[in-house]
Amino acid sequence: MTVGPYCSSTTLPNGRIPEEGRAGRPPGAVKPPSVPLLPPACALILSLIALDEEGERKKKRRHGSVHGREVVYRDIQAVNLRIVADYFADVPMYNEKFFRRRFRMSRNLFLRIVEGVEAQDDYFRQRPNVVGLLGATALQKVVGSVRMLAYDVPADSMDEVVRIAESTMIEAFKHFVKTVVDVFGDQYLRPPNDDDTRKLLASNERRGWPGMLGCIDCMHWRWKNCPTMILEAVSSQDLWIWHSFFGLLGSLNDVNVLQRSPLFQRKRILTMLKMVVRC
Structure with missing residues (x-):
């Protein structure tokens, strides 16, 4: 760490000890190492920097469950099966007309988007959490993201639709818009040739x-x-x-x-x- 010009030491810039520091040294004595003496202001600055770095390290550490946090059992797998039965089964509850009205696109296009983002970003792949329970599927995350765009609604409203908490839905939405650009940008987000x-x-x-x-x-x-x-x-x-x-x-x-x-x-x-x- 570089200390500013106002943080002087007991040595000169060329590494030599000042003349007044040589007085009284016996012949043949070993030259003592020069230890810089920091003024109080510089010492305070270094202490604050160390505290800040320690705080950043603590933020990155993963802790256990937050004390007082209420855990909601959302039964994510059952919700995923319900979404499949409603829109993506061989004989869905809601036909293509309902799907296009609610998602602003055809079912085939929607499934193509789901396959594309899942193949591009590992975030959309279903994985178990720390206790071994499977998380949300790519279908649930994309359904929530597209519904947010289609209806201009907040992420918290998707908890009732796909059973994903607000913070996770916001994270999924950010991954979705970035991955869609990465996957389909070269083909569609361009001027016509x-x-x-x-x-x-x-x-x-x-x-x-x-x-x-x-x-x-x-x-x-x-x-x-x-x-x-x-x-x-x-x-x-x-x-x-x-x-x-x-x-x-x-x-x-x-x-x-x-x-x-x-x-x-x-x-x-x-x-x-x-x-x-x-x-």
Whole structure:
């Protein structure tokens, strides 16, 4: 640890002992090691740093059950079987119409997402806890995460649906959004290439909109303790959202958002590059 310039010692910068420290040394005596003497202020700083490091180490240690904490038996396995019977059995209780309305996607797409995140992130694999009981499945974690996104509800409300506590549901949600980007980002979270552009133009021309690439719209997103935030998105007919722009204040109108959007900035840059190439 480097001590500041105000923390002086009994030795000079070159390692020699000052002249007044040599007086009285008998000939042939061994040179005593120089021990730096820290002023009270530096000693206090070092003590505080040591206490802080000790506190960080204690935070990382795992303790047993928290005293006074109420343990809730959620019967996670029974809930997983109920979810399968409701939506994913050969003859489910709720058909495809109910599933699409409640999850905002088809059942096949949902199962593809579950398989993708489970294969990418070990967090979604069902594992036993310290007492040997199996935890929540990938299906339960993804069901809770998608329902939070579809209905804009807090994590605590998912306890009644998938029987996952609030803190665990928040952790699962963070893993979910990150893993979805890692797995599907290269394929879907990108602008259309030349082949995609031809398909989009042909599809929209058949619908009576020649020259249209997609539909652009802006929506306001509620943000805690802040003004609303604006989300701009461009989508195709099959709901491929190939552009999104988020973060502007809700006080701006759609025209202001479009002027600041990287979508048209990218278009202008590509047009300028084509002009340069032609020249």
